[in-house]
Amino acid sequence: MQKTESAGGIVLNARGEVVLVQNGSEAFWGFPKGHVDAGEDALSAARREIAEETGLDNLTLVDDLGMYERYKGAPGGGDDTSEFKSIRMFLFTSAQEDLMPRDPGNPIARWVERGSVEELLTNQKDKEFFRTIALRL
Numbered sequence: 001m002q003k004t005e006s007a008g009g010i011v012l013n014a015r016g017e018v019v020l021v022q023n024g025s026e027a028f029w030g031f032p033k034g035h036v037d038a039g040e041d042a043l044s045a046a047r048r049e050i051a052e053e054t055g056l057d058n059l060t061l062v063d064d065l066g067m068y069e070r071y072k073g074a075p076g077g078g079d080d081t082s083e084f085k086s087i088r089m090f091l092f093t094s095a096q097e098d099l100m101p102r103d104p105g106n107p108i109a110r111w112v113e114r115g116s117v118e119e120l121l122t123n124q125k126d127k128e129f130f131r132t133i134a135l136r137l
Contacts, residue, residue, distance in 0.1 A: 006087045007045040008033020010065065010130075011056060011094050012137060017111040019099065020120060021053045028073050028122045032109070033087060042088040050092070054109040055100030059092040065133050070125035077122045089129070091137065 008031050011019045021032045034049035036042055043061070051057040067088045071079035099109040112120055114137065121127045 001081060002083045004083055004085050005036040005042070006033050006085045007036050007042040007049065007090070008087065009046045009050050009059070009090045009092045010133070010137065011050060011054070011059065011092045012062075013094060013097060013111055015111075016137070017113055018117050018137075019050075019054050019056065019109055020112050020117065021101065021106045022108040022110075023073075023106055028075065028077075029120050030073065030123060030126050031089070031121075032106070033089070036088075043090060046088070046090050052103040053101055053106040055098065055102060056094045056096050058096050059094050062091040062093055063136065065089040065091050065136070068125060068129045070123060073123045073126075077124060087129075089133075091133075 010031060020029050022029050032050045032053040036045040067086055069086050071081050072083035074080040101107055101109050118127050118130050
């Protein structure tokens with residue numbers, strides 16, 4: 001099993017909606033996030049991944065939301081046990097509204113009302129993480 005470090009964010013717009021991204025090949029909904037590259041810190045990786053997966057590059061850092069761990073997601077919300085991720089998450093706001101993903105592996109992004117985020121997330125660990133930080137948003 002491969003162990004990896006990922007970073008990403010929960011991004012809020014002016015209406016308090018949260019951006020979620022879909023992995024097009026698996027219909028897997030999650031937060032914008034991805035691997036931390038060699039020589040890159042978690043915050044820089046989070047900003048890069050959010051920009052790639054949503055097109056949002058005008059981000060204001062609000063808070064470090066901490067870390068959680070899970071296996072790579074599999075279709076339908078299961079676990080792909082070939083990869084175990086440590087995921088560092090940050091809270092951002094953005095005045096940008098238009099979502100224009102640049103990553104072909106995550107071709108769809110959308111703003112979701114806060115109350116609907118948990119039900120749309122595919123991975124159980126993502127849902128649990130969101131539940132633990134929801135009051136901080």
